Amino acid sequence: MEVSFKILRFDPxxxxxxxxxxxxxxxxxxxxxxxxxxxxxxxxxxxxxxxRSCAHGICGSDAMLINGRNRLACKVLxxxxxxxxxxxxxxxxxxxxDLIVDMEPFFAKYRSVQPYLIEKDAPPEKERLQSQAQRERxxxxxxxxxxxxxxxxxxxxxxxxxxxxPAAIVQAHRFxxxxxxxxxxxxLKVLNHGDGVWRCRTVFNCVEACPRGxxxxxxxxxxxxxxxxxxx
Amino acid sequence: MAxxxxxxxxxxxxxAGLMAALQASKSAKIAVLSKLYPTxxxxxxAQGGIGAALGNLEEDHWEWHMFDTIKxxxxxxxxxxxxxxxxxxxxxxxxxxxMGLPFSRTPDGKIAQRPFGGHTREFGKAPVQxxxxxxxxxxxxxxxxxxQQCIKQGVTFFNEFHVVDLLVQDGVVCGAVAIEIATGELxxxxxxxxxxxxxxxxxxYKITSNALTLTGxxxxxxxxxxxxxxxxxxxxxxxxxxxxxGILITEAARGEGGILRNNSGERFMExxxxxxxxxxxxxxxxRAIYKEIREGRGIGGKDYVHLDLTHLDSKVIHAKLPDITxxxxxxxxxxxxxxxIPIQPTAHYAMGGIPTNSDAEVVxxxxxTAMPGLYAAGECACVSVHGANRLGTNSLVDxxxxxxRGGKALGRFVQQAPLQPLPPDSExxxxxxxxxxxxxxxxxxxxxxxEKLQAEMMDKASVFRTEGELKKMLDILRGLRQRYSNVCxxxxxxxxxxxxxxxxxxxxxxxxxQVTVTSAMARQESRGAHAREDFPKRDDAKWxxxxxxxxxxxxxxxxxxxxSITKFQPQERKY
Numbered sequence: 001m002e003v004s005f006k007i008l009r010f011d012p013x014x015x016x017x018x019x020x021x022x023x024x025x026x027x028x029x030x031x032x033x034x035x036x037x038x039x040x041x042x043x044x045x046x047x048x049x050x051x052r053s054c055a056h057g058i059c060g061s062d063a064m065l066i067n068g069r070n071r072l073a074c075k076v077l078x079x080x081x082x083x084x085x086x087x088x089x090x091x092x093x094x095x096x097x098d099l100i101v102d103m104e105p106f107f108a109k110y111r112s113v114q115p116y117l118i119e120k121d122a123p124p125e126k127e128r129l130q131s132q133a134q135r136e137r138x139x140x141x142x143x144x145x146x147x148x149x150x151x152x153x154x155x156x157x158x159x160x161x162x163x164x165x166p167a168a169i170v171q172a173h174r175f176x177x178x179x180x181x182x183x184x185x186x187x188l189k190v191l192n193h194g195d196g197v198w199r200c201r202t203v204f205n206c207v208e209a210c211p212r213g214x215x216x217x218x219x220x221x222x223x224x225x226x227x228x229x230x231x232x
Numbered sequence: 233m234a235x236x237x238x239x240x241x242x243x244x245x246x247x248a249g250l251m252a253a254l255q256a257s258k259s260a261k262i263a264v265l266s267k268l269y270p271t272x273x274x275x276x277x278a279q280g281g282i283g284a285a286l287g288n289l290e291e292d293h294w295e296w297h298m299f300d301t302i303k304x305x306x307x308x309x310x311x312x313x314x315x316x317x318x319x320x321x322x323x324x325x326x327x328x329x330x331m332g333l334p335f336s337r338t339p340d341g342k343i344a345q346r347p348f349g350g351h352t353r354e355f356g357k358a359p360v361q362x363x364x365x366x367x368x369x370x371x372x373x374x375x376x377x378x379x380q381q382c383i384k385q386g387v388t389f390f391n392e393f394h395v396v397d398l399l400v401q402d403g404v405v406c407g408a409v410a411i412e413i414a415t416g417e418l419x420x421x422x423x424x425x426x427x428x429x430x431x432x433x434x435x436x437y438k439i440t441s442n443a444l445t446l447t448g449x450x451x452x453x454x455x456x457x458x459x460x461x462x463x464x465x466x467x468x469x470x471x472x473x474x475x476x477x478g479i480l481i482t483e484a485a486r487g488e489g490g491i492l493r494n495n496s497g498e499r500f501m502e503x504x505x506x507x508x509x510x511x512x513x514x515x516x517x518x519r520a521i522y523k524e525i526r527e528g529r530g531i532g533g534k535d536y537v538h539l540d541l542t543h544l545d546s547k548v549i550h551a552k553l554p555d556i557t558x559x560x561x562x563x564x565x566x567x568x569x570x571x572x573i574p575i576q577p578t579a580h581y582a583m584g585g586i587p588t589n590s591d592a593e594v595v596x597x598x599x600x601t602a603m604p605g606l607y608a609a610g611e612c613a614c615v616s617v618h619g620a621n622r623l624g625t626n627s628l629v630d631x632x633x634x635x636x637r638g639g640k641a642l643g644r645f646v647q648q649a650p651l652q653p654l655p656p657d658s659e660x661x662x663x664x665x666x667x668x669x670x671x672x673x674x675x676x677x678x679x680x681x682x683e684k685l686q687a688e689m690m691d692k693a694s695v696f697r698t699e700g701e702l703k704k705m706l707d708i709l710r711g712l713r714q715r716y717s718n719v720c721x722x723x724x725x726x727x728x729x730x731x732x733x734x735x736x737x738x739x740x741x742x743x744x745x746q747v748t749v750t751s752a753m754a755r756q757e758s759r760g761a762h763a764r765e766d767f768p769k770r771d772d773a774k775w776x777x778x779x780x781x782x783x784x785x786x787x788x789x790x791x792x793x794x795x796s797i798t799k800f801q802p803q804e805r806k807y
Contacts, residue, residue, distance in 0.1 A: 041679070042677065042680070042683075045722065048730075049730050054443040054444075055443065056479045056559060057562070058276050058372060058555075059271070060271065061268070075562055096728060097728040100728055107269075115383060127326055127329040127342060127343050135334060142334050143369070145271070178332070180332065
C-alpha cells in the first residue's frame with residue numbers, strides 16, 4: 001500500500017528552524033512505522049536521522065510523536081494509522097537532529113533516584129529469598145525500557161523541566177517496593193519535594209504513552225501514599 | 233587530534249561489556265564505549281532465561297549442564313571452557329540476584345527455573361528445569377541490573393561513540409578509534425588494553441531476530457587488523473521467529489509446553505527427536521521446520537509452521553510469557569491463547585567470532601598464542617563454549633561468565649603493562665575511509681546493497697547449504713563489494729550522519745559474510761548449525777577442528793586448530 005508520511009525535519013547544520021517534509025513510500029499494511037522511516041531513509045532521503053535498534057519494542061530507542069501521540073515507531077503498524085502519518089521528535093528535550101533529541105537530562109534524572117539495589121546486609125551464599133507476592137509487588141515497574149515516552153508526554157514536565165518526571169519515578173518505584181532493597185528512605189527523600197512526585201497532577205498521559213503498558217500514574221500514586229503514611 | 237587516555241577500554245555495553253566494566257573498573261581507569269545508549273543493547277531482548285544448575289526445583293549438576301552444552305554444540309565445544317562456564321554459571325546467577333535482578337520465584341521464594349531446549353538431566357535422559365528466568369524478559373532484567381550497578385559504581389561511559397578501528401603498534405594493542413556520532417568527530421582512545429563486547433552479526437541475513445545495529449562491527453574491526461575469526465560458518469537459526477519479521481518467540485514458549493505443528497496439525501518434532509521432541513536443540517528444530525515446509529507441510533503450503541500455545545492455561549501464558557504475547561498481538565493481531573502463531577526460523581546467533589581463551593584473551597593462531605592487551609567476550613567472541621550450535625540460555629551464561637573473567641583479566645593486565653606509544657597518525661585509516669565515502673560520486677546506495685546481501689545470504693548460506701550455492705554466494709559477494717566501492721552518501725553533514733554509520737556497518741557485514749561463506753564452503757561435513765546437503769554426515773576424522781579465517785587482502789585464508797576434549801568423547805548426537 002502507498003503510505004504518506006509528514007516528518008518534522010531539523011538539521012542544525014542547515015536549518016534555522018524545523019520544517020515539515022512529505023514522503024510517499026510503498027509498504028505492507030503490516031509494516032511498522034519504523035519500516036516506513038527506514039524505507040524513506042534508504043530510498044528517498046539518506047539525511048533523515050533517527051535512533052533505532054531492536055525494532056520490536058524492547059530497546060527503547062525510537063520513541064517519537066506519531067500522529068500526535070508518543071509511541072515507539074517499531075510498535076505501531078501503518079495500517080492502524082490515519083494518513084498522512086505525522087512524525088515529530090519527543091517534546092520537552094532539545095532536538096539535536098530530526099527525530100533525535102538530547103537524552104542526557106533524562107538520564108541525569110534517572111540517575112538522581114539512585115536506580116540500583118541498596119543493600120546494607122551482606123548477601124547470603126545463595127540467592128536472597130523473596131516470595132512470589134513480594135516479587136509481584138514491583139513487577140509492573142520492572143518493565144520500563146527508559147524510552148522517555150512517558151516523561152515527554154507529561155504536561156507537568158513540559159511546563160517545568162526540573163520535574164524529575166514519570167520515568168525516573170517508575171525506576172524509583174521498582175526499588176522502593178522491592179523487599180530486598182534497603183535504600184527506600186533515601187529514595188523517598190529524593191522524591192519528596194515540589195519537583196519530585198508532588199509535581200504529578202495525575203493527567204494520565206504517561207499511562208497512555210507507555211509502550212510497555214506500565215500503570216505509571218498508579219506507581220506515582222503509591223509513592224505519594226508511602227510518603228503520606230511515612231512508610232512503604 | 234583528540235585523545236582520551238585510559239588503562240583499558242571496553243567496546244560495547246551489553247551484558248558482556250557491562251559485566252567486564254564492573255570488574256575492571258574496580259582497580260583500573262576504564263571507559264565503556266557504545267554506539268548506542270547502554271540500555272539499548274541487544275542483551276535486553278533475550279527472553280527465556282539463563283541456564284545454571286541451581287537445582288531449585290529438581291536435582292541438577294553443572295556436569296549435566298556441561299554435557300548438554302557439549303552435545304548441543306555437536307562436540308565442537310572446547311570442553312575446558314564449557315566446564316568453567318557451567319561451573320561458574322551457578323555463582324554468577326547468585327551474583328546477579330545479589331545485584332538486585334528481579335528473578336521470578338518458586339513457591340518457596342527461590343529463583344524460578346524452567347525447561348529449555350537441549351537441557352537435560354542425567355546426560356540426556358529427560359528435560360530438566362535449569363533456565364533461571366524473570367518472566368520472558370530475562371535479558372532486559374540482566375541489562376538493566378548491570379547498568380544500574382555501573383551507575384552505582386560510577387563507571388565512565390562514552391555513549392554513541394562508534395568504534396571503527398583497533399590500534400596496534402608492533403604487535404601490541406594500544407587503543408581504538410571512534411566516531412562521536414553526535415558531532416562526527418574522530419577520537420583516539422589510547423589504552424593498554426581493549427575488550428570487544430560488540431555482539432553479533434545477524435543483520436547479514438534477511439530474516440533475523442537481531443537488532444538493526446547488530447552488524448558485527450567488533451569482529452570486522454579486529455579481522456581487518458589481521459586477527460582471525462573462528463568458526464564463522466556456524467550461525468544459529470532460531471526455530472521460532474514471527475513469520476516474515478523474524479522477531480523472536482522464546483524457546484520458553486516450548487519450555488512451558490508449546491508445541492510445533494504442521495499443516496495437518498501434526499506434532500512433527502516427534503518424528504525428528506523422539507525423546508526431547510519440541511525441546512530438541514535449535515539447529516535440529518530449524519532443520520525439521522525447513523524439511524516440513526519443503527515437503528509441502530507448511531501451513532497452507534506456505535513457508536511457515538505453527539507454534540501452538542492454545543492448550544496452555546491462559547494464566548501461565550500471561551504470567552510467564554507476557555512479552556511474547558504482546559509481540560504476537562501487536563505484530564500479527566493474534567491472541568496466542570486462542571490461535572496458533574505462524575513462525576519460521578530466524579537468524580539468531582553467531583557461534584563463531586574472535587577467538588579467545590577462557591580469560592577472554594584473544595588468541596591469534598593454531599597454538600592459541602594470546603595477543604597482549606586484546607580481549608573479547610560475549611557473542612562477538614568464540615571461546616568456544618557453543619561449538620557448532622548454542623543451547624538456549626547459554627548466551628546469557630556466556631556473557632556473564634566470560635564478561636566477568638575478561639574484566640578481571642584486563643584489570644590485572646593493565647596493572648603491570650606499560651602504555652604503548654600510539655602509531656603515527658592513529659586516525660589516518662579511519663579518516664581515509666570516511667573521506668572515500670564522502671568523495672564518492674557513484675550511484676549505489678547502502679540500503680540497496682544491504683538488501684541484496686541479506687536476501688542472498690538467506691537464500692544461499694542459511695539453514696541448508698551446498699557447495700554450488702555457496703560458490704554462487706561468493707560471486708555475489710564480489711559483485712556487492714564492487715558496488716560498495718561506488719556507494720554515494722546523500723548526507724554530507726557530520727552531525728548524526730546515520731548514513732555514514734550504516735555505510736561502515738555494511739562494510740562490516742560484507743566482510744563477515746565473505747568469511748562465513750568461505751569457511752562454510754571449506755567445511756565438507758554437517759555439524760550443528762552447519763548443514764551441508766552434499767555432505768550430510770558429521771566427519772570427526774577430518775573435521776573435528778576449529779576454523780580460523782584470516783584476511784588475505786581481498787581473500788580469506790583458512791587454518792585450523794584442535795578442539796579441547798576433556799571429559800566427553802564425541803558420540804552420535806541423538807535426542
